[in-house]
Amino acid sequence: MDNNTEPMTDENAQGRIRLENIERIMKAAEKVFAGNGFRGATTAAIAEEAGLPKANIHYYFGTKAKLYRAVLDDIIALWLSSFREIGEEDDPATTLADYIRAKMELxxxxxxxxxxxxxxxxxxxxxxxxxxxTELKEWVEAKAAILDHWIAEGRMAPVDSERLLFHIWVMTQTWADFEAQWAAVLGRKNGLQPADFDAATDAITTMVLRTCGLVPVLPRSS
Amino acid sequence: MDNNTEPMTDENAQGRIRLENIERIMKAAEKVFAGNGFRGATTAAIAEEAGLPKANIHYYFGTKAKLYRAVLDDIIALWLSSFREIGEEDDPATTLADYIRAKMELxxxxxxxxxxxxxxxxxxxxxxxxxxxTELKEWVEAKAAILDHWIAEGRMAPVDSERLLFHIWVMTQTWADFEAQWAAVLGRKNGLQPADFDAATDAITTMVLRTCGLVPVLPRSS
DNA sequence: ATAAATCTTGACCGTTTGGTCAGGTTTTGT
DNA sequence: ACAAAACCTGACCAAACGGTCAAGATTTAT
Structure with a gap:
């Protein structure tokens, strides 16, 4: 009745070996896709990274496109789960600082x-x-509405709330995406160190809180 | 004596046809490399984009790697030429705003x-x-030194000057690199419009000037 | 114990890839 | 005018590509 190659109809939790291999392959695939994009990545490279024969990758995922889809879905799930719920009654400064720290840890x-x-x-x-x-758009609109609410209540300075969220997103993201650039410019020959991420977190937090008038800005140093 | 395939020893300005074709190929290559990365881009796709037979691309550039190198060098030259010289006697607010606008226009x-x-x-x-x-590191260090000088003179608030430059870079860059994301989240079905770039420029400028204490931040809206 | 289910993989296939080349056409210098 | 230089390109090639498969090895359920 079912000519499905893979065992088990729906994706259920069965099979110790299966789960282990899928995890190993997806981890390897994430690395190779990250470094080469979808077109530039090869199934052979993913197989070597995973330490498995190429045919094994196709046994579990069928095609490169399906494997990529699985990796993307996994990442989107990670993204969504990391968005802490924000309420109108929360403290603006704490909420923004927490969000920046969470994104930097990712x-x-x-x-x-x-x-x-x-x-x-x-x-x-x-x-x-x-x-x-859909999902991301709604998330941004909901969070921007909360910022606007805080602004209307006079709990923070007026800002372009949507752009503020975009720019927080990209400032945190850059420390992963363009790590090579920042490591080179900072002279870190062995890549960025934990202290670099701490310094970046501080710089972004200071920038955002000052922008929102949530921290005093000293115009003079002495 | 010289088994070089290409005419003219050094890269001089000769050959009307040559210059036209090189420009056409590099423009096409920039587009295809942008959308697929080095490994994912194919010489056939570049040829089609340029409206020339594939062999013609190899006639002018030899290999895909050399063409990519030429495109990269062109971009680096553009980057460097766009860095306006900044002096210690310049006005901090004007200088920062001008730099943000120049990068956004790129x-x-x-x-x-x-x-x-x-x-x-x-x-x-x-x-x-x-x-x-080398070059970029020195540029960043020189510009950070000027910011630090302004801070020491009390002409702007203390900031982590290197991270500030990094974050300006990435906030401006994102409106090109991740345009697809911002267009989707903003609901722009035909891509970002000029007004979107203006709004982003304003948001970044406000953020940076507030961070540096160069503009008053109103904590209340009414 | 044993059979069904699952997992493993070397060998293979058709297609796409970057790159070559011979032989022709066009442009340029004199 | 005419030869040399530059330009053009269809046809071709070896290597790398995503994907398949049959036959065997291992695990699991009873």
Whole structure:
């Protein structure tokens, strides 16, 4: 009745070996896709990175496109789960600082996820346009509305709330996506260190809080 | 004596046809590399984009790698030429606002150049590491020193000057590199419009000037 | 124990890739 | 006018590509 190659109809939790291999392949795929984009990545390179024969990759995922789709879905799920719920009654300064820190930790610990996403965006986002124009759009509009509410209540200075969110997003993201550039410019020959991420987090937080009038700005140093 | 395929030893300005074709090919190559990265781009796609037979591309540039190198060098030259000289006696607010506007205009009018560069950075910048760790590093250090000088004189608020420059760079760059994301989130079905670039320029400028204490921040709207 | 289900993989296939080349056409210098 | 230089390109090639498959090895359920 079912000519499906893979065992088990729906994606359920069965199979120890299966789960282990899928995880290993997806981790390898994330790395190779991050460094080469969809077209530039080869199934042979993914197989070598995973330490498995190429045919094994196709046994679990069928095609390169399906594997890429799986990697993208995994990243989007990670993104969505990392968005802490924000309420109108929360404190603006704490909320913004927490969000910046959470995004910076993602950049530091899952840089390849960020790079796969960045690659997709540069290419015009053909496969994630639906996600961008639905879920992400709604998330941005909801959060911007909360910022506007805080502004209307006089709890923070007037800002272009949507652009503020965009720019927070990109300032945090850059420490993963363009790490090579910042490491080179800062002279870090072994890549960025934890202290670099801390310094970046501080700089972004200061910038955002000053912009929102949530921290005093000293015009003179002495 | 010389088995060089190409005519003319050094790259001189001779040959009307040559110059026209080289420009046409490089423009097409920039577009295809921007949308696919180095590995994902094919010489056939570049040829089609340029409206020339594939063999013609190889006649002028030899290999895909040399063509890519030429495109990168062209972009770096554009980058360097766009860095207006900044002096210690200049006005901080005007200088920062001018720099932001200049970078935004590059993002708006040469998005493919920006995307090729971004692709290269995501891949770990194997071919431009030297540029990043020499010329760009020196540029950043020199400009950061001027900001620090302004801070020491009390002409602007204390900031982490290097990170400020990085974050200005990335906020302006994102409107080219990740245009697809912002267009989707903003609901612009025909891509970003000039007004979107103006709004972004304003938002970035406000953010930077407030961060540097160069503009009053109103904590209340009414 | 044993059979069904699952996993493994070397060998293979048709297509696409970057690159070559011979032989022709056009442009240029005198 | 005419030869030399530059330009053009269809046809071709070896290598790399995504994907397939059959036959065997291993795990699992009973």
């Amino acid at each position: 950049s530091q610990h899952r840089p390849n996820a960020s790079k796969v996403f960045a690659n997709e965006l540069i290419r015009g986002a053909p496969r994630i346009n639906k996600y961008l124009s | 993002s708006q009018h040469r998005p493919n150049a920006s995307k090729v560069f971004a692709n290269e950075l995501i891949r770990g910048a194997p071919r431009i590491n030297k540029y990043l760790s």
